[in-house]
Amino acid sequence: MKRIYVNEKWCLGCHLCEYYCAFANSGKDDMAKALKGVKINPRIRVEEGEKINFAVSCRHCEEPLCVKSCITGALTIKDGLISFNKDKCVGCYTCIMSCPYGCIMPDGSGHAVQKCELCTKNACGEPACVKGCPNQAIVFEER
């Protein structure tokens, strides 16, 4: 399965991936309208250091601790993709406790979480963060 992988040496720390993520999942078709004046809550996050930056999003683990720990069955794995069903989530944050990469976060409502689903549930079709990365610091491929 194709996953998102990080080339941290190439990351400029520009945060464009975060904006593309927020736009792709906004349900809107105009980036300016979707993001203007909005405090974004993206599913990919850039960690910034003195010498190095990198973006982190769901690793789609083969043995996903989030799925095994989810108390509701809102998180599931099928054909390698870890999906999230907001309808079942009660916002207990057991998945936040379980994810070793810190890639599941509150969704802003305070009653549910959110995570990267590789843009399979929005109009983008393939990860918007990767398409928007200007320096190939994140790639979408088989490894």
Place this chain on the structure above:
Amino acid sequence: MSKIVIIGNSAAAVGCIEGIRSVDKASEIVVISDEQHHVYSRPLISYLLLGSTDRQRMKYRPDSFYADNMTDVMLGKTVVAIDPKAKNVKLKTGEVISYDKLLVATGSSPFIPPMKGLDKAKKCFTFMKLDDALALEKELTPKSRVLVIGAGLIGLKCVEGIADRVGSISVVDMADRILPSVLDKDGAQLVQSFIEKRGVKFYLNDSTAEISENKAVLKSGAEVDFDILVVAVGVRPNISLLKDIGADCGRAIKVNEKCQTSIEDIYAAGDCTESYDISADTNRVLALLPNAYMQGETAGVNMGGGEKVYDNAIPMNAMGMFGYHMITAGSYDGDVYTETDGMNYKKLFYKDNRLVGYIIIGDVERAGIYTSLIRQRTPLNEIDFELIKSKPQLMAFSAQRRAKELAQRH
């Protein structure tokens, strides 16, 4: 092809079924449950009363789950005995079900200590199963005065679930703080103050001296009027089926890393077992849904002919009260790093070059990075501990480890 029987129908049973089917599509699986319900998530009963889930959404797996996994389910049936020589289980109805391999996932039951006058309280409930919640719900009115005995996870989630549906809530606990099994004193105080703002009244360091139909007199002399009593002082593992046949039991059923009991072809998982807590180097009952699932899954893979060990169990809890969240894990031992900032509170406990536990209240983002340090027993001198103390982040790892985690499939 063999026949696998599972006693119990909650998280450990589901883990077991999914574990079996990951390696074995052929074996017959039979689930026997004394409840009448399709598998549901026990911890969701408070959310059901709160209205943030419903009977359909609280199903832990879809309606097609048993069929999808070629599993027969016997609901409303109670197992009364196991015969390990003849390899069968006997039901209350007299039916006998044979097995080649057996999983005991019988969970735990509410513990009700002797309390003077308890029998006089007409509306008295425990809060563990769906039927408990449904029975309690029937009695709730906007005027109800509710007394909850026990300020642990179960008692307080019950409080949250019913808070907007009753007139008043009082909570009594013998401990000096709320959530004594997961919070330290300062953290508990923070959460208690927050809950008190919702009108909940706490009586700590206290217990009931005498209960009458609508009143409890506490040891301190305080009197609490109530219409509804909820007893949530703790749970006891359901071990009698295995204890009766001589299986190795402590407080709960003892299992090895493959989740085998001391009796051949019998496995056990979930709240009825003891786990080896690697954060405290000791055996403990870890009555937590994730632990139940992972034990069940481990048992299932091994029962189905695969190989799996579960050897990094730790206590861990994610809990919210009225939107105020806390995540805790591991044991609270060793050196302490503390950070507090109004409503946010963090304590990290570290010992012998390892993180062994944490308490985080408020801003819980990325707490799983800390959980992982505990479960993987990551040597702290291999990471930038100063950096990760203030905020959980992957930047604290070496570039080499990051390359492994972020640039490889796993």
